[in-house]
Amino acid sequence: MAALWQLLPVTTLTMRQFTGGRTARLALVLSLIPALFAAIYVARPWEVTPYEFTIDLFRELIVPTLLPIVVLLPATAAFGNELEDGTLPYLLMKPVSRLRLVLGKYAAVLLVTIPALLIGLATTTLIASRGPAAGDLGRVLIAMAGASAAAVALLGAVFLLVSLLIPRALLAGMIYIFAWESLLGRFLPGVRAISSREHSLQVFDGILNDDFPAASNAALTMLVVAVVCLLLAVWRLRSIQVD
Amino acid sequence: MTETLSVNTHQTSTELTPNELPGLPPGSEAVIALQGVAKWYGDVVAVSDLSVGIGEGVTALLGPNGAGKSTILNLVSGLIRPSSGTVRLLDRPVRGDTNLYREIGLAGEQEQLYGSLTGREFVRFNAILQKTPDPDLATERAIALVDMAGAADRPVGGYSKGMRQRIKVAAALVHDPRVLLLDEPLNGTDPVQRASLIALIRRLGDEGKTVVVSSHVLSEVERFARNVLVIVNGNLAAAGDFRTIRERMDERDHIVRIRCDDPRRLAAVLVTEPETTSIRIAGDGRLIAETNDVRQFSRLVPEVARREGIRLFEIKPVDESLTSVFSYLVGS
Numbered sequence: 001m002a003a004l005w006q007l008l009p010v011t012t013l014t015m016r017q018f019t020g021g022r023t024a025r026l027a028l029v030l031s032l033i034p035a036l037f038a039a040i041y042v043a044r045p046w047e048v049t050p051y052e053f054t055i056d057l058f059r060e061l062i063v064p065t066l067l068p069i070v071v072l073l074p075a076t077a078a079f080g081n082e083l084e085d086g087t088l089p090y091l092l093m094k095p096v097s098r099l100r101l102v103l104g105k106y107a108a109v110l111l112v113t114i115p116a117l118l119i120g121l122a123t124t125t126l127i128a129s130r131g132p133a134a135g136d137l138g139r140v141l142i143a144m145a146g147a148s149a150a151a152v153a154l155l156g157a158v159f160l161l162v163s164l165l166i167p168r169a170l171l172a173g174m175i176y177i178f179a180w181e182s183l184l185g186r187f188l189p190g191v192r193a194i195s196s197r198e199h200s201l202q203v204f205d206g207i208l209n210d211d212f213p214a215a216s217n218a219a220l221t222m223l224v225v226a227v228v229c230l231l232l233a234v235w236r237l238r239s240i241q242v243d
Numbered sequence: 244m245t246e247t248l249s250v251n252t253h254q255t256s257t258e259l260t261p262n263e264l265p266g267l268p269p270g271s272e273a274v275i276a277l278q279g280v281a282k283w284y285g286d287v288v289a290v291s292d293l294s295v296g297i298g299e300g301v302t303a304l305l306g307p308n309g310a311g312k313s314t315i316l317n318l319v320s321g322l323i324r325p326s327s328g329t330v331r332l333l334d335r336p337v338r339g340d341t342n343l344y345r346e347i348g349l350a351g352e353q354e355q356l357y358g359s360l361t362g363r364e365f366v367r368f369n370a371i372l373q374k375t376p377d378p379d380l381a382t383e384r385a386i387a388l389v390d391m392a393g394a395a396d397r398p399v400g401g402y403s404k405g406m407r408q409r410i411k412v413a414a415a416l417v418h419d420p421r422v423l424l425l426d427e428p429l430n431g432t433d434p435v436q437r438a439s440l441i442a443l444i445r446r447l448g449d450e451g452k453t454v455v456v457s458s459h460v461l462s463e464v465e466r467f468a469r470n471v472l473v474i475v476n477g478n479l480a481a482a483g484d485f486r487t488i489r490e491r492m493d494e495r496d497h498i499v500r501i502r503c504d505d506p507r508r509l510a511a512v513l514v515t516e517p518e519t520t521s522i523r524i525a526g527d528g529r530l531i532a533e534t535n536d537v538r539q540f541s542r543l544v545p546e547v548a549r550r551e552g553i554r555l556f557e558i559k560p561v562d563e564s565l566t567s568v569f570s571y572l573v574g575s
Contacts, residue, residue, distance in 0.1 A: 006378070095374060
């Protein structure tokens with residue numbers, strides 16, 4: 001633990017904040033909600049195969065709603081909590097580049113959300129596989145994991161930036177998730193094109209259907225947007241005023 | 244220390260060199276220089292056209308709550324940008340130069356700390372981010388300086404206010420900075436903790452560090468700083484030697500409330516005394532006296548009462564609040 005502090009102090013501190021508070025537990029609980037749906041499905045299988053059920057669950061529930069919320073909680077808390085309780089000067093008043101601070105926080109967001117989501121997806125897949133004629137669920141799990149990792153990378157950076165720009169980032173994020181990703185993104189083609197949902201599903205479909213160029217293109221787009229957001233967060237941290 | 248005092252209600256000294264700024268004892272060099280600094284939030288002016296220099300040793304920022312002391316410390320630490328003017332520390336602009344933070348330690352006014360960390364982890368975290376060569380050694384040294392070794396392995400979330408203050412000070416000085424900024428560090432401390440922190444502040448000042456300590460308690464400041472900047476309504480009301488400022492504060496008229504069994508007779512005698520500026524009987528039967536020499540007056544009243552056979556129940560200054568004291572300085 002002491003070595004981790006020495007090597008990655010900001011990440012270790014943020015992880016301690018997440019695990020010491022409710023953030024990490026909440027991320028894990030939310031990630032396990034699809035497993036509950038899978039258990040209901042297995043108890044009384046509908047007229048779909050586990051393969052179709054798992055894909056539908058991922059496309060309709062996890063990607064547009066659950067995954068963004070799981071990312072939103074730690075990403076807005078990473079800097080947001082310190083802004084709110086006045087502890088940010090302990091980070092800012094150090095001879096440490098703002099890029100290093102942002103990357104340290106971002107790494108903590110990834111380290112909390114990705115394992116939580118992977119546990120949730122694996123549990124869901126495992127439970128769903130007990131249904132009739134399970135099919136190649138292992139492949140679905142890999143595609144879901146890849147798409148989720150890309151979505152976390154993108155949304156983590158977006159929400160981290162938002163938390164440095166506006167005071168009620170959690171609320172703004174919730175509105176974004178429910179209005180933009182979950183609702184408008186389904187019906188309006190223009191919105192769909194610039195939603196994280198659409199790109200995450202392109203990664204998912206690409207991996208699932210062995211269309212790796214399509215998956216790579218979508219993942220690359222998401223990565224570029226994430227990098228831009230992180231650079232904007234660095235700029236914001238340089239100019240921020242803390243009273 | 245020289246007996247200097249300057250009173251500035253309208254600073255326009257933006258063209259002074261840093262070493263000529265108000266607040267610096269003669270011959271001192273400015274480690275911190277604020278020139279023509281103002282800070283406002285919308286219509287609210289927190290600091291107004293402030294020019295002041297701070298050198299080595301302990302300097303107190305003295306002023307009532309809301310005077311702008313914390314804003315000044317935040318400006319000096321680069322956490323906020325001045326609306327106008329310049330803030331320089333060690334002759335470098337304080338904002339945008341993260342390497343300058345090797346030279347600064349701040350124990351700010353915020354109550355919250357990283358609650359899940361122990362005191363030792365919190366100080367060590369600061370030592371690591373400050374890139375001290377041996378964070379463990381620096382941590383133990385800083386914790387020992389504030390007498391927190393016994394509680395260092397407890398989570399800071401469970402600390403009393405006084406313990407939080409001390410661990411904040413430990414975190415601020417863990418990298419042995421040249422400039423230490425302490426925002427009301429004695430708030431919430433018990434008498435023993437207070438004496439220990441005061442001794443530490445004085446020692447750091449004697450070692451040649453620049454220690455800036457804000458306080459709203461006049462009697463407290465006397466114990467650790469001789470050089471004082473009096474801040475009122477975001478302005479520098481007075482700067483210089485503490486005793487000179489204190490004497491100036493004592494020169495003003497004071498209002499004293501007296502409760503006795505024969506207020507009319509006591510008033511009739513006191514009104515003839517030269518220390519009494521005015522005297523009246525309030526609705527509740529108490530005497531309200533105004534005096535130009537509160538020390539002499541407080542000796543005089545019991546003497547007169549004894550001589551006249553009047554029973555005295557209470558003598559109490561009623562305008563000893565810092566706001567009234569500082570208002571006097573600004574008014575003068």
